[in-house]
Amino acid sequence: xxxxxxxxxxxxxxxxxxxxxxxxxxxxxxxxxxxxxxxxxxxxxxxxxxxxxxxxxxxxxxxxxxxxxxxxxxxxxxxxxxxxxxxxxxxxxxxxxxxxxxxxxxxxxxxxxxxxxxxxxxxxxxxxxxxxxxxxxxxxxxxxxxxxxxxxxxxxxxxxxxxxxxxxxxxxxxxxxxxxxxxxxxxxxxxxxxxxxxxxxxxxxxxxxxxxxxxxxxxxxxxxxxxxxxxxxxxxxxxxxxxxxxxxxxxxxxxxxxxxxxxxxxxxxxxxxxxxxxxxxxxxxxxxxxxxxxxxxxxxxxxxxxxxxxxxxxxxxxxxxxxxxxxxxxxxxxxxxxxxxxx
Amino acid sequence: xxxxxxxxxxxxxxxxxxxxxxxxxxxxxxxxxxxxxxxxxxxxxxxxxxxxxxxxxxxxxxxxxxxxxxxxxxxxxxxxxxxxxxxxxxxxxxxxxxxxxxxxxxxxxxxxxxxxxxxxxxxxxxxxxxxxxxxxxxxxxxxxxxxxxxxxxxxxxxxxxxxxxxxxxxxxxxxxxxxxxxxxxxxxxxxxxxxxxxxxxxxxxxxxxxxxxxxxxxxxxxxxxxxxxxxxxxxxxxxxxxxxxxxxxxxxxxxxxxxxxxxxxxxxxxxxxxxxxxxxxxxxxxxxxxxxxxxxxxxxxxxxxxxxxxxxxxxxxxxxxxxxxxxxxxxxxxxxxxxxxxxxxxxxxxxxxxxxxxxxxxxxxxxxxxxxxxxxxxxxxxxxxxxxxxxxxxxxxxxxxxxxxxxxxxxxxxxxxxxxxxxxxxxxxxxxxxxxxxxxxxxxxxxxxxxxxxxxxxxxxxxxxxxxxxxxxxxxxxxxxxxxxxxxxxxxxxxxxxxxxxxxxxxxxxxxxxxxxxxxxxxxxxxxxxxxxxxxxxxxxxxxxxxxxxxxxxxxxxxxxxxxxxxxxxxxxxxxxxxxxxxxxxxxxxxxxxxxxxxxxxxxxxxxxxxxxxxxxx
Numbered sequence: 001x002x003x004x005x006x007x008x009x010x011x012x013x014x015x016x017x018x019x020x021x022x023x024x025x026x027x028x029x030x031x032x033x034x035x036x037x038x039x040x041x042x043x044x045x046x047x048x049x050x051x052x053x054x055x056x057x058x059x060x061x062x063x064x065x066x067x068x069x070x071x072x073x074x075x076x077x078x079x080x081x082x083x084x085x086x087x088x089x090x091x092x093x094x095x096x097x098x099x100x101x102x103x104x105x106x107x108x109x110x111x112x113x114x115x116x117x118x119x120x121x122x123x124x125x126x127x128x129x130x131x132x133x134x135x136x137x138x139x140x141x142x143x144x145x146x147x148x149x150x151x152x153x154x155x156x157x158x159x160x161x162x163x164x165x166x167x168x169x170x171x172x173x174x175x176x177x178x179x180x181x182x183x184x185x186x187x188x189x190x191x192x193x194x195x196x197x198x199x200x201x202x203x204x205x206x207x208x209x210x211x212x213x214x215x216x217x218x219x220x221x222x223x224x225x226x227x228x229x230x231x232x233x234x235x236x237x238x239x240x241x242x243x244x245x246x247x248x249x250x251x252x253x254x255x256x257x258x259x260x261x262x263x264x265x266x267x268x269x270x271x272x273x274x275x276x277x278x279x280x281x282x283x284x285x286x287x288x289x290x291x292x293x294x295x296x297x298x299x300x301x302x303x304x305x306x307x308x309x310x311x312x313x314x315x316x317x318x319x320x321x322x323x324x325x326x327x328x329x330x331x332x333x334x335x336x337x338x339x340x341x342x343x
Numbered sequence: 344x345x346x347x348x349x350x351x352x353x354x355x356x357x358x359x360x361x362x363x364x365x366x367x368x369x370x371x372x373x374x375x376x377x378x379x380x381x382x383x384x385x386x387x388x389x390x391x392x393x394x395x396x397x398x399x400x401x402x403x404x405x406x407x408x409x410x411x412x413x414x415x416x417x418x419x420x421x422x423x424x425x426x427x428x429x430x431x432x433x434x435x436x437x438x439x440x441x442x443x444x445x446x447x448x449x450x451x452x453x454x455x456x457x458x459x460x461x462x463x464x465x466x467x468x469x470x471x472x473x474x475x476x477x478x479x480x481x482x483x484x485x486x487x488x489x490x491x492x493x494x495x496x497x498x499x500x501x502x503x504x505x506x507x508x509x510x511x512x513x514x515x516x517x518x519x520x521x522x523x524x525x526x527x528x529x530x531x532x533x534x535x536x537x538x539x540x541x542x543x544x545x546x547x548x549x550x551x552x553x554x555x556x557x558x559x560x561x562x563x564x565x566x567x568x569x570x571x572x573x574x575x576x577x578x579x580x581x582x583x584x585x586x587x588x589x590x591x592x593x594x595x596x597x598x599x600x601x602x603x604x605x606x607x608x609x610x611x612x613x614x615x616x617x618x619x620x621x622x623x624x625x626x627x628x629x630x631x632x633x634x635x636x637x638x639x640x641x642x643x644x645x646x647x648x649x650x651x652x653x654x655x656x657x658x659x660x661x662x663x664x665x666x667x668x669x670x671x672x673x674x675x676x677x678x679x680x681x682x683x684x685x686x687x688x689x690x691x692x693x694x695x696x697x698x699x700x701x702x703x704x705x706x707x708x709x710x711x712x713x714x715x716x717x718x719x720x721x722x723x724x725x726x727x728x729x730x731x732x733x734x735x736x737x738x739x740x741x742x743x744x745x746x747x748x749x750x751x752x753x754x755x756x757x758x759x760x761x762x763x764x765x766x767x768x769x770x771x772x773x774x775x776x777x778x779x780x781x782x783x784x785x786x787x788x789x790x791x792x793x794x795x796x797x798x799x800x801x802x803x804x805x806x807x808x809x810x811x812x813x814x815x816x817x818x819x820x821x822x823x824x825x826x827x828x829x830x831x832x833x834x835x836x837x838x839x840x841x842x843x844x845x846x847x848x849x850x851x852x853x854x855x856x857x858x859x860x861x862x863x864x865x866x867x868x869x870x871x872x873x874x875x876x877x878x879x880x881x882x883x884x885x886x887x888x889x890x891x892x893x894x895x896x897x898x899x900x901x902x903x904x905x906x907x908x909x910x911x912x913x914x915x916x917x918x919x920x921x922x923x924x925x926x927x928x929x930x931x932x933x934x935x936x937x938x939x940x941x942x943x944x945x946x947x948x949x950x951x952x953x954x955x956x957x958x959x960x961x
Binding site: 016018046047048050052055062063065066067068069070071072073074076078079080081082083084086087088090091108109111112312313315316317319320321323325326327329330332333334336337338339340341342 | 382385386388531577580581582583584585586587596599600603608610612628629630631632633635637639640641643644645647648649650651652653654655656657659673674676677681766767768769770771803804805806807808809810811812813814815816824825
């Protein structure tokens with residue numbers, strides 16, 4: 001990397017010379033490609049960018065990004081990122097982790113980074129499985145998942161990553177899919193531009209331990225009918241000919257899928273996506289095939305006045321200005337009652 | 344008796360030192376009373392040491408023995424090193440306080456009782472079958488029975504407080520009496536009350552009325568002479584400007600000073616835990632000193648945020664007590680592997696598990712030196728008193744930034760809460776140790792080491808041309824890229840060990856605190872046992888015994904000359920408030936047959952306990 005920042009860096013300029021050690025065919029390859037494209041699209045300054053990760057397959061990400069990188073410990077990446085931002089809020093900090101990292105061992109830190117609204121971009125790669133430890137079920141695995149640790153099928157209900165984030169009062173929630181290279185970079189760019197904690201779930205296929213887990217909505221022949229792209233200000237329509245849509249049932253206060261032209265349904269019945277509507281975002285986050293399409297894109301975006309670290313530093317400055325000790329160590333040491341002992 | 348401290352001095356009998364313990368319900372305000380008496384005593388120029396001893400419950404059921412909170416102060420015109428083995432004056436605000444503390448009163452000592460609290464109900468709650476005021480069980484002590492409750496209510500009646508609030512002023516009544524007993528200037532207490540209750544002037548004035556009433560009671564009551572007022576001359580101590588300092592304040596200001604001497608802002612990340620929270624509370628307002636405090640969601644997040652802060656170019660500091668340090672262990676390993684500076688303060692308390700949160704112990708030495716997975720060396724420093732906490736904290740910061748390593752700074756609940764008069768240093772006299780971040784991209788290798796310190800260069804993210812990745816996976820010894828090469832792991836493990844052991848060349852040689860190099864007996868201590876060991880050794884030396892005191896600050900690595908020094912004594916005794924931890928380290932490092940002396944009852948050693956241990960080896 002040259003010392004001087006070249007304004008016209010290409011996606012490949014954000015790749016390191018390190019040998020990538022993900023399994024051939026892993027969804028992570030597609031995601032890193034999308035991230036590197038995004039970096040080029042937004043003109044990210046590598047020297048001002050830090051990728052922070054925990055542990056897991058996804059967490060190897062920083063080694064492959066030609067930026068600053070900190071590969072930390074399992075589940076704790078958001079905490080390291082918080083410390084980094086508190087010291088240098090000007091750094092562009094990305095957190096990358098998997099579903100086990102961010103929602104199981106690190107669920108607590110994910111929750112608090114979100115509710116504090118630390119200005120980071122959190123990419124949670126969800127493959128519904130523990131890959132690096134060889135295939136155990138994860139907190140996002142569907143009930144009945146057979147794995148080495150659940151040979152007779154998992155018993156417990158999964159957590160929905162975006163519902164979790166919204167529950168923690170996230171101000172930005174989005175979803176992308178590894179296979180949607182046409183869509184994912186746009187989502188990442190939006191997440192990056194959001195001031196505050198932006199939380200992005202990226203659906204990712206684990207080719208070894210959970211291959212095909214998402215093909216019921218990612219395969220070419222079904223995706224049009226099973227994915228809905230949420231775009232602010234536009235009708236929530238999906239399907240090959242965009243004749244299907246989402247309507248709010250005013251009796252149950254739940255979403256339902258309808259077909260325009262059937263049972264008297266017109267476009268007027270279809271919801272216009274308002275990404276500042278928290279209630280609808282919650283409903284969109286919960287949708288799953290087969291009854292609903294999978295919602296992708298920016299489900300919710302409603303920036304706060306100020307991110308956490310900026311507010312902390314502002315308070316620090318305000319208090320410091322009023323302090324009588326004015327940063328003078330001798331004044332601090334002598335503060336309060338003192339007395340002199342003469343010779 | 345005539346009032347006025349100065350006029351009264353001639354009629355007061357002079358004592359060289361005294362030990363007073365205030366004891367009452369945990370809601371009686373005994374810690375405040377003790378702290379205020381400490382302030383007045385410090386201002387009077389006495390040397391002093393305190394021992395706050397309180398229950399883990401915030402408000403245990405009133406009147407119970409387990410809800411008793413006590414504050415002990417030892418002060419005098421001589422050098423004071425401990426909070427005192429025996430009490431001279433016990434202020435007992437209820438029967439439970441009397442019951443739990445009377446055994447520590449010396450025979451002939453004075454008990455001042457609030458008879459208003461000696462009701463049948465309170466006597467029963469304290470487990471007294473008969474009243475100690477009537478059953479002769481207090482024979483051999485001098486008893487001063489005063490209905491403080493009634494007199495307090497009487498004194499504050501013009502201030503419009505309800506009976507309950509009025510009674511809450513009785514600790515100030517007791518303070519006023521003790522202020523009188525030792526000729527203290529209570530203006531400092533009055534000023535403090537006015538400041539504390541700035542927004543509630545009627546409360547401030549009621550408390551001051553109680554304080555004055557207690558004082559006036561002392562002046563006017565016709566005491567038998569043996570209860571009479573005492574005079575303690577100012578101590579002959581080193582000239583200078585002094586303040587009262589707790590260990591938490593000492594550590595906090597030392598950390599601030601250390602960051603300043605390193606030229607760095609500080610990110611202090613903590614999570615509430617007794618007795619470590621005082622450090623977070625003390626640092627949180629110091630925003631004009633480049634300190635950012637962060638109350639994390641848990642202990643793990645706290646250390647991770649601190650490491651993140653160091654990674655970004657600040658001095659990362661985290662703080663906890665044993666159970667919280669246990670949670671931080673994995674992250675400590677990362678700081679060791681990524682070779683980032685970090686200061687970890689452990690305010691030790693009784694354990695294992697939740698143990699005795701408010702009681703002191705020094706049983707986390709193994710945890711500090713050995714308590715991590717794998718070969719994970721780091722530096723360990725222990726302070727021995729509130730004032731020493733300041734200097735030890737600076738040293739912890741120095742080692743952390745110079746050697747790019749985590750440093751565990753051991754203090755304990757006793758040091759943290761205790762206070763002593765402290766000669767305030769001139770900050771300008773400290774030697775700065777400014778950090779130089781690497782900014783030159785030419786030939787940068789992430790893990791290339793400084794030949795002298797073996798530390799790698801510290802590079803802030805945001806520095807152009809120095810892009811790199813670090814992490815917990817073993818790294819190539821130069822490039823920092825992931826390396827599973829067997830020879831490289833051997834090399835990196837050796838380098839991490841050599842770096843930490845090399846710190847021994849950069850710390851002072853171990854000195855003998857009191858006594859001489861070589862001889863019959865060395866008493867070797869660390870941490871808060873300093874006071875009782877020091878006093879016991881100086882007492883025994885005055886009686887002609889060949890005993891020396893060695894107190895170790897640098898627990899890891901140990902000073903280079905320590906082995907040779909220990910071998911120069913026939914017997915080495917190691918008193919510790921644990922079941923024998925430093926003693927194990929010393930034996931294993933030096934093959935010296937050190938003799939353990941151990942105590943874990945949640946209280947500091949008494950001088951006499953150390954003396955007995957020495958006596959056994961004479």
